[in-house]
Amino acid sequence: MANQYGDKLYMAICSEKTLQTNSNGFFMNFAQLVSENAGEIWIKNIFGHNTVIDCGSSLSLALWSRSQVLLSLNEYSLALADIQLALKESLPNIYKAEAFWKMGICYKALNEENRANVSFGLAEKLFASKLKIEDLGRDKMAKFVQNKKEDRRILPSIQGKPHPLFPCASKKLTVKQKEGMGRYVIANEDIKTGETLVVEPPYAACLLPDMFGTHCHHCFDRLVSPIGCPDCSNVAFCKMECRQAALSSYHTYECKFLDLLIGSGMSILSHTALRMITQNSLKRCLEIYKDRKKEKVYSLCTNSSLRSPEDFLQRTLMAAFLLRCLQKIIPTDEEYRIGELLLFHLQMLQFNAHEIYETRYLPDRRFKGSKATYIGVAVYPTVALFNHDCYPAVTRHFVGKKIVIKAARPLQPQDVVAENYGPIFTRKCLQERQRSLSSRYWFNCQCNACIFNWPTLDAGLEPYSIRIKCSNKKCSYYFTLPVSSQILKCPKCQETISLTEQIQLLKWCDEQYDVGHKTMNENQPEKAMDILCTAIDAFHRISCAPHKGTHLAQESLHLCVADSGNVHETLVNK
The missing domain is CATH 1.25.40.10 (Tetratricopeptide repeat domain)
Incomplete structure (x- = not known):
């Protein structure tokens, strides 16, 4: 009997909601993609009549x-x-x-x-x-x-010998500690642009729920022929080895309540805090609790003394919630120790986690218009020791779940080796950077870009004064261009010097930057990296930041480096 109030469109919407109520989920997008590829005729005439x-x-x-x-x-x-x-x-x-x-x-x-x-x-x-x-x-x-x-991913080796205390890092780095800075990393040898300084697997890593249908739950590789979990339909793996690794550790526990975790709306950092427990046996967790000094990740900062009572309560409740999820598995007489570890994780990860990304690009545009898309979160105990600078000394990319840190400019002994926590001076103004860093990481940045308020690329960096170093190698004075004469007396070392060679070299650097950009856009990233690294090194011998051409060259260098990591060709420009 026909229904006079029937509305086919509304009926379809209601039916969809029985499959997916969360508008951010991937299932209905997946179903729509399959329907479009299968075609209306096949769905109605073949699939619909073959139960x-x-x-x-x-x-x-x-x-x-x-x-x-x-x-x-x-x-x-x-x-x-x-x-x-x-x-x-x-x-x-x-x-x-x-x-x-x-x-x-x-x-x-x-x-x-x-x-x-x-x-x-x-x-x-x-x-x-x-x-x-x-x-x-x-x-x-x-x-x-x-x-x-073609798999363009290359996992490089660190430059030189490994560090005796931090084997994932180069021996060219040293960890220091200073009041007001905490622990930070400096160079103890000369480092050239492009050198690989750290290659580190994560201590713990979690895939974003939005990526459950496109990436392996364990290794984060793109899914081609996915294999499901035998007990749930939440996740997929790229091969049996990954499924076995997950089932022999964290997924054995998380499988039973993964829907609850996602439905709670908790953050990926909270999930990672839990993963730091579930990836280990109860015996191993209790060993960690007994002597945390043996695990470098437990020496990372939590800023617990700076937390408001409200914030601390929220994290305590989250730790209690996560512990409650585990209670059927973990003996109750050990619960409080596991809960204490969870609370530490929830505080520490706020300031020390890294977002794992892959670079997505259109088939006809390998670099122009490419975008970094975040697929997961991880904690890397060695890289977490790097302080922030709005003009970072390094660039990072990912190969699978491993993080790779390379020098973005030349460094001398005692130079601070800093990375960037998100807001970089070339793209964000001083106010935006300070607001982001103080709110997200609870510190006021005192790097040169902030102290001297360097302009962004889009707001005045083009005409910013260019400086040339005195040709006396023992002198640290910089001349501001243009100069009245290329032969003049240095006001600091009092020597008569010539700036002709430095000015010519600066011009050569700008020319090489153009060659590097062109070579990159011709899909020759390795050749482009060599050109850009050589020119960036040369620039820093004779001049200093800020300099628009050099910063654009560093951005191109980052794209070339990332091209050897997680990449994905997409048909959708998003």
């Missing part, structure tokens, strides 16, 4: 079907993983002979001849059809080639 009841074989059949698609794409490694998992999930007997046949093809493509022969042999024993056996025989003699996709 399948498979007596519990849905997963194995789905894996089997996907393996056939992957085989057609020459993705033999992924196809093999799907076939093996389908067999493990009780693939119906009618498919088993063909499954071993296809496994043989995959092993051949992966140059594992012995395993290929074993798989082909099992298939021959199971096949009753002579035609199938003849086809199999042809495949045994055929050549198959694994599809090789």
